[in-house]
Amino acid sequence: xxxxxxxxxxxxxLTLFVTSLLIFFAVFAIGNPIDVLIDPAADQIEFxxxxxxxxxxxxxxxxxxxxxKNALQGDVGRSFVFNTPxxxxxxxxxxxxxxxxxxxxxxANVIGxxxxxxxxxxxxxxxxxxxxxxxxxxxxxxxxxxxLTMIMLFAVELGWFPAGGRxxxxxxxxxxxxxxxxxxxxxxxxxxxxxxxFTMALVIRLTRSGVRxxxxxxxxxxxxxxxxxESRVISVHVLKNILIPIVTVMGLEFGGTVxxxxxxxxxxxxPGMGKLLxxxxxxxxxxxxxxxxxxxxxxxxxxNLMVDLVYAVLDPRVRLSDTGSESK
Amino acid sequence: xxxxxxxxxxxxxxxxxxxxxxLKAVNGVSFEVxxxxxxxxxxxxxxxxxxxxxxxxxxxxxxxxxxxxRILFNGTDLARLPAEELRQLRGARIAMIFQDPMMTLNPVxxxxxxxxxxxxxxxxxxxxKARSQARDALGQVGIPSPDERLAAYPHQxxxxxxxxxxxxxxxxNKPDLIIADEPTxxxxxxxxxxxxxxxxxxxxxxxxxxxxxxxxLSVVAAIADEVCVMYAGRIVEQGVIDEVLDxxxxxxxxxxxxxVPGHNRPGSPLQQIPxxxxxxxxxxxGCSFRLRCRYADSACQVEPEMHVVANPYHATKCWHxxxxxxxHGI
Amino acid sequence: MTVVSSTQGSDTTSDEEGRVFVETPxxxxxxxxxxxxxxxxxxxxxxxxxxxAVFAPLIAPQDPYDLSTLDLLDSKLKPGELLxxxxxxxxxxxxxxxxxxxxxxxxxxxSLAVGASSAFIxxxxxxxxxLAAAYAGGRVDAIIMRIVDIQLSFPxxxxxxxxxxxxxxxxxxxxxxxxxxxxxxxxxxVRGTALVERRKEYIEAARCLALSSRVIxxxxxxxxxxxxxxxxxxxxxxxxxxxxxxxxxxxxxxPVTEPSxxxxxxxxxxxxxxxxxxxxxxxxxxxLFLILSINLVGDQVRDVLNPRLQR
Numbered sequence: 001x002x003x004x005x006x007x008x009x010x011x012x013x014l015t016l017f018v019t020s021l022l023i024f025f026a027v028f029a030i031g032n033p034i035d036v037l038i039d040p041a042a043d044q045i046e047f048x049x050x051x052x053x054x055x056x057x058x059x060x061x062x063x064x065x066x067x068x069k070n071a072l073q074g075d076v077g078r079s080f081v082f083n084t085p086x087x088x089x090x091x092x093x094x095x096x097x098x099x100x101x102x103x104x105x106x107x108a109n110v111i112g113x114x115x116x117x118x119x120x121x122x123x124x125x126x127x128x129x130x131x132x133x134x135x136x137x138x139x140x141x142x143x144x145x146x147x148l149t150m151i152m153l154f155a156v157e158l159g160w161f162p163a164g165g166r167x168x169x170x171x172x173x174x175x176x177x178x179x180x181x182x183x184x185x186x187x188x189x190x191x192x193x194x195x196x197x198f199t200m201a202l203v204i205r206l207t208r209s210g211v212r213x214x215x216x217x218x219x220x221x222x223x224x225x226x227x228x229x230e231s232r233v234i235s236v237h238v239l240k241n242i243l244i245p246i247v248t249v250m251g252l253e254f255g256g257t258v259x260x261x262x263x264x265x266x267x268x269x270x271p272g273m274g275k276l277l278x279x280x281x282x283x284x285x286x287x288x289x290x291x292x293x294x295x296x297x298x299x300x301x302x303x304n305l306m307v308d309l310v311y312a313v314l315d316p317r318v319r320l321s322d323t324g325s326e327s328k
Numbered sequence: 329x330x331x332x333x334x335x336x337x338x339x340x341x342x343x344x345x346x347x348x349x350x351l352k353a354v355n356g357v358s359f360e361v362x363x364x365x366x367x368x369x370x371x372x373x374x375x376x377x378x379x380x381x382x383x384x385x386x387x388x389x390x391x392x393x394x395x396x397x398r399i400l401f402n403g404t405d406l407a408r409l410p411a412e413e414l415r416q417l418r419g420a421r422i423a424m425i426f427q428d429p430m431m432t433l434n435p436v437x438x439x440x441x442x443x444x445x446x447x448x449x450x451x452x453x454x455x456x457k458a459r460s461q462a463r464d465a466l467g468q469v470g471i472p473s474p475d476e477r478l479a480a481y482p483h484q485x486x487x488x489x490x491x492x493x494x495x496x497x498x499x500x501n502k503p504d505l506i507i508a509d510e511p512t513x514x515x516x517x518x519x520x521x522x523x524x525x526x527x528x529x530x531x532x533x534x535x536x537x538x539x540x541x542x543x544x545l546s547v548v549a550a551i552a553d554e555v556c557v558m559y560a561g562r563i564v565e566q567g568v569i570d571e572v573l574d575x576x577x578x579x580x581x582x583x584x585x586x587x588v589p590g591h592n593r594p595g596s597p598l599q600q601i602p603x604x605x606x607x608x609x610x611x612x613x614g615c616s617f618r619l620r621c622r623y624a625d626s627a628c629q630v631e632p633e634m635h636v637v638a639n640p641y642h643a644t645k646c647w648h649x650x651x652x653x654x655x656h657g658i
Numbered sequence: 659m660t661v662v663s664s665t666q667g668s669d670t671t672s673d674e675e676g677r678v679f680v681e682t683p684x685x686x687x688x689x690x691x692x693x694x695x696x697x698x699x700x701x702x703x704x705x706x707x708x709x710x711a712v713f714a715p716l717i718a719p720q721d722p723y724d725l726s727t728l729d730l731l732d733s734k735l736k737p738g739e740l741l742x743x744x745x746x747x748x749x750x751x752x753x754x755x756x757x758x759x760x761x762x763x764x765x766x767x768x769s770l771a772v773g774a775s776s777a778f779i780x781x782x783x784x785x786x787x788x789l790a791a792a793y794a795g796g797r798v799d800a801i802i803m804r805i806v807d808i809q810l811s812f813p814x815x816x817x818x819x820x821x822x823x824x825x826x827x828x829x830x831x832x833x834x835x836x837x838x839x840x841x842x843x844x845x846x847x848v849r850g851t852a853l854v855e856r857r858k859e860y861i862e863a864a865r866c867l868a869l870s871s872r873v874i875x876x877x878x879x880x881x882x883x884x885x886x887x888x889x890x891x892x893x894x895x896x897x898x899x900x901x902x903x904x905x906x907x908x909x910x911x912x913p914v915t916e917p918s919x920x921x922x923x924x925x926x927x928x929x930x931x932x933x934x935x936x937x938x939x940x941x942x943x944x945x946l947f948l949i950l951s952i953n954l955v956g957d958q959v960r961d962v963l964n965p966r967l968q969r
Contacts, residue, residue, distance in 0.1 A: 144923065152939075225423070227416060237434050293816075
């Protein structure tokens with residue numbers, strides 16, 4: 001297990017390094033770094049000072065190391081628009097995004113797993129077929145259009161929920177979140193549900209196909225031959241097997257959910273970092289874009305590492321097999 | 329008072345309703361097994377022997393269904409028992425051992441979990457007591473240091489060891505009947521012999537009735553008291569093991585015995601049964617073996633009845649039963 | 659596999675041999691596919707939408723981009739109201755007096771063209787790279803797959819956004835971004851299948867016949883990698899249409915001169931709060947039907963081709 005953790009940790013650091021290289025070349029080498037990093041409104045003296053500070057007069061590899069050194073210290077430049085350090089700006093918006101993404105993942109699993117189980121156990125029933133049809137619909141729904149339609153229906157026509165913004169927040173156990181106030185809950189309901197639909201469809205399908213692939217297995221028949229109650233066969237023997245892919249996909253999907261908050265936040269005026277990203281792209285506020293990418297990349301790599309570790313805990317076979325060259 | 333055998337199967341029919349038609353996987357099968365006795369159920373792949381086993385414990389997968397006949401277990405008809413009562417018998421009074429030990433144990437659950445749940449489902453014992461029972465059962469089937477092995481996962485065992493674990497699980501609740509579906513086919517020959525010997529010993533000790541399903545006549549010869557030979561969903565010949573093996577009367581049984589390599593002198597060509605088993609959808613009228621049988625004539629277009637040909641018990645389902653001793657190496 | 663072989667763990671061979679009905683793989687595929695009426699409905703829906711898009715210039719009530727035919731007096735008409743030209747605007751008009759139905763038909767052309775072309779370019783590039791990785795093995799394989807892993811660990815919309823932030827927007831750039839997002843899926847799938855297939859006996863047999871590696875690669879290996887690839891293409895076409903729509907909706911996708919469905923929906927966003935739902939709603943519905951029909955077809959194809967679901 002220790003070997004496994006060290007291997008994975010090493011791989012993650014390598015991945016982070018490669019990612020930083022890609023970001024550097026994408027933003028600094030392909031684009032004109034002067035356009036990217038220095039406020040177009042700067043005067044000549046400021047311009048040269050910035051050139052020197054950024055090391056743009058140095059060879060490209062030295063530039064990369066300067067970029068890396070600065071990035072490691074959390075310095076990726078200042079926002080032109082807000083004139084504050086870009087990373088700080090992103091981090092301020094981070095809790096709102098995290099709250100939205102986590103809430104939507106919880107909704108997706110709490111509703112998706114039971115529906116998927118039902119559809120997998122009774123694939124031929126009307127209920128099972130309807131759930132599957134619904135999940136195909138969930139996959140196909142253009143996310144932004146659903147959210148618009150939700151606003152139109154629940155906010156404009158019915159007036160049940162506010163159309164946008166984040167509600168009041170409260171602090172509980174040191175965590176500040178809008179989940180602790182009624183106003184906050186009513187604000188997060190629509191965006192979180194809208195954001196969860198795709199993941200929910202994914203969870204339903206994963207659960208269903210997992211159930212359908214596990215049920216014909218000999219060990220399920222053997223569990224039944226032992227005389228176990230059907231409820232135990234399903235909740236222990238089947239569910240524990242399908243939880244492995246679900247946990248993996250959920251871990252990875254968390255990253256996807258954070259990324260898709262870009263659309264959700266834009267539509268619902270949710271003050272998170274996704275909305276900030278779109279605004280920054282539109283205002284050509286590139287240090288903020290770079291900060292966003294670096295932060296999200298680091299986060300994803302961290303998530304991948306965690307998923308692999310959880311996977312190893314859930315699936316005893318991984319731990320043993322990973323000492324070889326094959327993983328998973 | 330008449331004697332009630334542990335298991336008496338009478339005219340069992342298990343059919344699969346498919347798009348292509350009704351597959352009569354098991355079609356009118358009858359046999360009995362008694363306490364402490366071993367019945368060998370022999371046949372080629374697709375002859376219906378496995379489905380027969382699953383029919384007894386009520387685990388035939390849809391679209392398959394037991395359509396007719398009786399499965400009398402200690403006098404109770406399992407075919408008509410409510411699902412819940414049948415579940416309570418499964419694993420407690422009737423246990424099953426599967427063919428592929430690599431697939432029988434759930435890969436993500438520890439051995440102790442899988443053993444303890446089997447005990448606690450059927451009797452109200454504490455976790456601790458169940459665990460010590462599980463440990464004893466592992467020791468009984470010859471697994472070294474059972475205490476440590478309890479906490480292991482299936483992938484940490486070899487195939488032979490896994491099959492021992494499966495056998496230990498089958499024995500946990502001291503069942504009256506064990507159905508073993510080719511449990512040694514996937515194992516090495518040496519392990520196969522060990523397991524055969526141990527299962528036989530355990531059944532004799534506890535008086536458990538055993539149905540041993542296999543395609544391997546030499547295994548049956550080593551372990552069984554009686555044998556049923558299945559072909560295309562029907563039993564074609566049954567009887568006391570030595571009778572059937574020494575004086576086979578059905579041409580199919582004779583063919584099976586002839587196909588065992590040990591029978592032949594080195595260098596002489598191996599005997600074989602011509603053709604393949606017909607699809608269950610396109611069985612010929614009458615005797616299902618007649619298209620491959622060199623003795624077949626017009627009489628065979630009517631299905632023969634099972635009739636006794638010798639004593640000790642030996643019955644056959646053939647219009648032209650053969651006679652005469654057969655020499656064989658099994 | 660027949661039912662008997664799937665239910666009797668041990669008895670798997672004889673039914674195959676005793677089979678009466680001879681089916682070609684294609685006929686079997688078609689018959690299995692038609693089993694689901696939902697999938698058939700999806701296919702019909704997809705073909706209808708494609709013909710609407712292809713024949714849009716012939717059948718659309720109006721050319722929505724011919725400014726001379728537009729009349730500002732027609733703006734924001736409700737569905738079913740009359741245009742000043744006397745035609746019925748079945749789905750209403752937008753802020754510029756453009757007939758929504760016609761705009762949708764033209765928008766479908768752009769969405770389909772961008773989505774399909776990027777998916778197929780990505781297929782070509784990705785499959786070649788994947789096959790190369792599987793064939794070369796060793797360090798080349800390791801490096802390629804590491805890049806694929808890194809890319810796939812990031813959500814496609816994020817990669818799309820970043821690329822556009824770097825490249826700037828424009829039709830070719832969107833296609834480049836969509837291809838860059840998708841190639842890795844094909845590469846991984848082809849490489850994975852090829853590695854599995856490579857170990858099978860028939861490749862061994864081909865090697866024993868001393869066939870050239872090119873013949874083995876393209877005539878033996880590639881055809882056997884096709885089933886997962888077909889499934890992936892259907893998924894990816896839907897995916898890239900949706901992604902392009904999302905980017906266009908966010909205002910960083912196709913330029914205003916190429917109004918895809920995503921742009922049409924974005925255009926209606928501002929009118930939505932005042933209850934003029936139709937400007938966004940109907941283009942969104944069209945997008946939904948398009949993606950849904952592809953997914954319905956793809957879903958059944960996946961089920962039919964998946965050997966793990968015993969049929």
